Amino acid sequence: MSSVSAPTSTATPVVLPVSKAVMWLVGTAVLAFAVYYFIGVDQGAVSVFGKDMHIHEFVHDARHFLGFPCH
Amino acid sequence: MEKKLILRGIIVGAFAGLLAFVFARIFAEPQINKAIDYESGRDAAQAALDKAAGLPAAAADPDLFSRTVQADVGIGVGMVFFGMAMGALFAVAYAVCLGRVGNLRARNLALLVAGGGFLGIYLVPFLKYPANPPAIGHEDTIKDRTGLYLVMVVCSLAFLVGAAVLGRRLRSRFGNWNATLLAAGAFVVAIGVVMALLPELGHLAYNKENFGNHATETPLPLTDDKGRIVYPGFPADVLFSFRFYSVAAQLLLWAVIGLCFGPLAERLLAPRSAPAPSVGRAEPVGA
Numbered sequence: 236m237s238s239v240s241a242p243t244s245t246a247t248p249v250v251l252p253v254s255k256a257v258m259w260l261v262g263t264a265v266l267a268f269a270v271y272y273f274i275g276v277d278q279g280a281v282s283v284f285g286k287d288m289h290i291h292e293f294v295h296d297a298r299h300f301l302g303f304p305c306h
Numbered sequence: 307m308e309k310k311l312i313l314r315g316i317i318v319g320a321f322a323g324l325l326a327f328v329f330a331r332i333f334a335e336p337q338i339n340k341a342i343d344y345e346s347g348r349d350a351a352q353a354a355l356d357k358a359a360g361l362p363a364a365a366a367d368p369d370l371f372s373r374t375v376q377a378d379v380g381i382g383v384g385m386v387f388f389g390m391a392m393g394a395l396f397a398v399a400y401a402v403c404l405g406r407v408g409n410l411r412a413r414n415l416a417l418l419v420a421g422g423g424f425l426g427i428y429l430v431p432f433l434k435y436p437a438n439p440p441a442i443g444h445e446d447t448i449k450d451r452t453g454l455y456l457v458m459v460v461c462s463l464a465f466l467v468g469a470a471v472l473g474r475r476l477r478s479r480f481g482n483w484n485a486t487l488l489a490a491g492a493f494v495v496a497i498g499v500v501m502a503l504l505p506e507l508g509h510l511a512y513n514k515e516n517f518g519n520h521a522t523e524t525p526l527p528l529t530d531d532k533g534r535i536v537y538p539g540f541p542a543d544v545l546f547s548f549r550f551y552s553v554a555a556q557l558l559l560w561a562v563i564g565l566c567f568g569p570l571a572e573r574l575l576a577p578r579s580a581p582a583p584s585v586g587r588a589e590p591v592g593a
Contacts, residue, residue: 250405256308260398263312267398270391274384280452292370295440296377297384300334300552302428302437304451306444 275303307574312397314570315563319393320386322562326555327385334555335377337548338439342373344540345441351528351537359531389559396423396563400571407470408482412575413568420564422466428556430462431455434501437552442524442540444517450510461500469493 275298277283278291291298298305353363371380400419407415435455443451473489480488507513508520520526524545528537 251308251401256401259308259312260401263394264398267391267394270387274388274391276452276456280449289370292376293380294384295371296335296338296381297330297388299338299437299439300330300381300548300555301384301388302432302435302455302552302556304435304443304448304455305438305440306448 274298275301279303279305308401310574311401311571312394314567314574315393315395315397315400316390317393318563318566318570319389319391319396321389321566322393322559323386323389324382325562326389326559327382329555329558330381330385330551331378333551334548335381337544337551338377339373340541340544341439341441341548344544348441348525348528348537355528355530355536385555385559389563392423392427392559393563393567395427396420396567399423400567404575407474408477412572416568416571417564420560420567422470423563424556424560426463426466427459428560429553430497431458432553434458434504435507436549438523439544439548442522442545444513444523446512447507447510447523450512451507454504454507457504458500462497465493465496468496 273290274294278288279298284290295305356363396419399422400416403415403419407418410418435451435458469489469492472492473485476485476488479485506521508517508522513520513523517523517526525540527535527539530536
């Protein structure tokens with residue numbers, strides 16, 4: 236990993252205090268996984284909108300191409 | 307700082323998703339159309355067989371969106387939103403890794419985190435359950451297939467994080483290089499065990515009952531009651547091309563995220579007093 240002998244000053248010295256940033260980091264991760272879920276999974280195996288298939292059919296090609304299981 | 311990183315991650319992700327969409331529109335859509343043509347032809351052959359056998363015809367699914375909308379707009383929206391979600395996740399992982407994973411420059415860390423995302427979210431699950439074009443995958447096994455796929459995604463992400471932590475722990479005893487190799491080896495063994503334990507999709511109970519003992523759900527030739535082939539199996543070249551382009555698109559997406567985020571993060575993290583580093587992506591990274 237350290238094949239590039241970078242001087243210390245250019246390395247990433249900033250350590251984010253996770254305790255302070257945790258709301259933003261967790262919130263972003265949750266939202267990102269929600270988008271992941273709606274693009275990849277919803278209206279297939281499980282569905283939050285019941286039998287409606289609009290999201291599934293709309294992103295149908297992307298769902299296949301991104302590697303998600305599809306019908 | 308974390309807000310700025312997340313915003314940049316989402317913007318870079320959207321751009322990467324847009325490029326992946328252009329790639330998909332050019333390379334993937336022809337293969338998807340061939341797969342759909344195969345599926346339609348097979349359905350027609352099956353309907354003719356059913357009619358000859360006096361079985362009732364299966365009802366066709368209504369098309370909510372035309373193929374044009376799916377192939378030109380739907381896949382674009384899907385890829386861009388996927389890119390934004392992955393860019394956001396990438397930024398979160400990057401923010402957590404900053405200063406905690408050793409003496410790395412901002413750009414190198416960006417490439418490593420992007421590589422981890424490519425491996426953990428896509429490539430390792432793909433090794434067990436590869437992407438399939440339309441026409442492959444039985445509707446009645448979608449629950450099992452989705453569950454198994456997500457198990458692979460969760461395991462590979464968790465093991466990647468575990469391997470990174472393990473590598474840090476072993477560093478003082480074995481040195482950077484050997485610790486990295488040991489952690490990588492531990493990842494391969496752990497995910498290998500999971501892959502060996504999870505079933506092949508063709509071996510799911512429903513598939514064994516209805517289609518016989520095959521490793522995958524890829525359609526085999528359709529035969530009539532006398533065993534004559536009336537419709538061929540799924541074309542192998544279409545399957546290969548689709549999967550190849552699927553890997554290429556994800557590689558493109560994650561490479562663009564890593565390569566574009568690196569310089570942005572570097573500028574953000576550079577001390578204010580230092581002279582502003584030159585912009586431009588062509589600048590050599592190594593010291």
